[in-house]
Amino acid sequence: MKKTKLIKELPLANTKEGLITISHIDEPYGENSKPVVSIGISLNGEDIDWKAHIPYENIDDVISALEEAKKLNS
Secondary structure: OOEEEEEEEEEOOOOOOOEEEEEEEEOOOOOOOOOEEEEEEEOOOOOOOEEEEEEHHHHHHHHHHHHHHHHHOO
């Protein structure tokens, strides 16, 4: 059964009410599917406008790519 646990909410820069939500989801795609980290973006602080599910096995590579992106914007 799909279960979601909120890990953290962050304010979304350059918005009045926007949020970034980081959550852990057990069985996101049905029984026995592996857990994922869900990153949701809400422009109004309530409705999710965009969402990405990242398998735990990919987190380190995603963090590395985000760090590269951050360097490009510095």
